[in-house]
Amino acid sequence: MEALEFEAFAWLWALPAPFVVAWWLSRARGASVAPTGALEVWREAGAEAPRAARRSWRWSPRTAAAVASLVAAIFALAGPFLEPREAPTTWSAIVDASPSMALPDAAGFPRGQRAAERAQRLLARVVASGDEVEWRLVSGGRTLERASEPNPRWWSTQSARLGLARPDWARFDALGTLWVTDRGVGTSPRLAGLCASGGVAGHGALASWPGARLAGAGETWAVEAAERSPRVNLAAEQRSSAIGRAVAAWASARGVELVERFAPDDVELSILFAPPERARHAVGARDGWRIEGAAGELGAAAALDEIWARDATDPARVLVRASRGRVECAFAAAHVVRGDSAAFAVAWAELLDSALLPIAPTAPLEAFTQASEALERAPQRPLDERRPARPFAHVFAVLAALLALLATLLKR
């Protein structure tokens, strides 16, 4: 699509001039005023005459050509050109998924909320009609979630407990992109825009483990006793299985409380087993041990899920996968472990350690020791592959010349 534009639009204001001049000339020179007493006779004659003869003033072909020539000349002077229309742009707002986005500012609002509000104001200044904005919650190089608007859940306490990493900003440094974070220090986009809420150094937990956490502010840090033991959801019918026993042994060693049917937000880890329907035999092997038995089908994987064990007979089939706060296992209760059972227990302990969430969110040290300023840099519209503007004033100039020539040749 192309739009008609003019380099010197002011010339178009002269467009009525040729018509006014032509009208004036037709009045002044083209027509004679003749008094007569026989007006009724002329009316009679005019009523019988062809319509063309009865027109108030008919421009001669010469006058019409001259007017058209002047109009074309004015258009040529205005410098018309065809400007390719801008294609609608999809702007990307890359939202930092790290826990520091959940830290409260001086007014008690999450830094993420402040950053998102600033980002929305910033985008409103550059987003044109027809453009779209895609908000992406990003950790590392992964996009965890996409939405048309920022989701307050992204900087909730529960989300902060996941302890996700900051985005790998360099991978998102592009025109049409806005980085939304709480900390602008250390982020220096070349092409993308930046919106950082900033934040004051506050009090919080730096690290957490069962029974205790490292908390403080500024230079003062201390190990504090945890409010409660971490909780792990494990169905009672699974506790007697090989995996269940390994989980129970790990929980006992770590001081973790095994619970059943707690809400996901109230536990630090959920051990989930696939339903036994459509279960079939599967073999999982790792670190010198094997596990065999009937295995069901796991649901769709989440963005942060990592595959921990696959079916040895069907590598496409996932038997165990894990993410922070959740371990999903395809095996039913009846499975057997073969090989090194100690290695089996250690492997599962490592898995559970990595998946166990802290009781309360923890944040990197920088969030508590250094205040940061709010930063803003508007994103720039991406350069689309445009065709160059196409001027065509010369067309009107040639047309004006031809019409002027025609006017000189025509009889008045």
Next chain:
Amino acid sequence: MNVVPNVDDPGRVSLDASYVARARRLAEGFAALRARESLALGAARRAGGGDELVGHRPLRAGEDARDLDWELYARLERPFVRERRTEAGERWAIVFDTSRSMGLGRPSKLQRAAEVVGGLAACGLRIGARVDCLAFAAEPGRAEVEACGRDTDWLRCVRWLDGRRALGAGSVVELCAHVRVMAARRVFVVGDLFDCTPRELAPLARAGRSLCALALLAPHELDPRAHEGAVEWVDPEREQSLALELDEAVIDRYHVALRRRLDAWAATLARHGQRFHVASSEAAFEDLVRAAL
């Protein structure tokens, strides 16, 4: 460039000494002609009132044949009708159209009409008729009358005509309804007759009254070929206009429409035994007076 008549100058009558001399010669000639006709036809004159035979004149087209003199026809083989007068002194009324449209033409219709009116008055007075000249007064709707009873009154009539302007507004029909006109035996209406119809003058054509309508048109009204191209026709009386692109076809249609209009005048007045003449303002007034008489 087209010839554009001066709209701002409504026309002003100018009658000089040469006109007076020409008009007197015309009147003398008319009187002599009347005398010769009477003698040649052997018409007896009777002094005093009554239904007097004053002479003969040629039969005109459309005229009632009951007044045809069959004896003369047998002798001369030309149709003549008897002319009578019921009064001892014949009364003439000359209606002079001084409306604004009469100011058009070179010379203006007004000038030529004034000359005709003066010539008619001279002729009438010369043969002993009482002549009343009527024109529009300065006050709208009113008539101005110049009554002449003797031959010596004619110069006063000329002064009345001299300097007159085409500023009147109205139709000659209003003047024709004047009591002086209704009392006259011969009525002459001199104007362009564009502002009235022959039907409107028909009431004048009752028995015993002779009516002659003389339509004086400007040259460009008779033949507008000088105005080819875009022309805005303006009626100076009604201040209306009509824009037309004139070409041969339109001008031909104008000629047809004008001819239709003039023919209607001639036919209507002839049906009532009256006469109608049309002439250009360029014509000599003597010819126009002779045609009217």
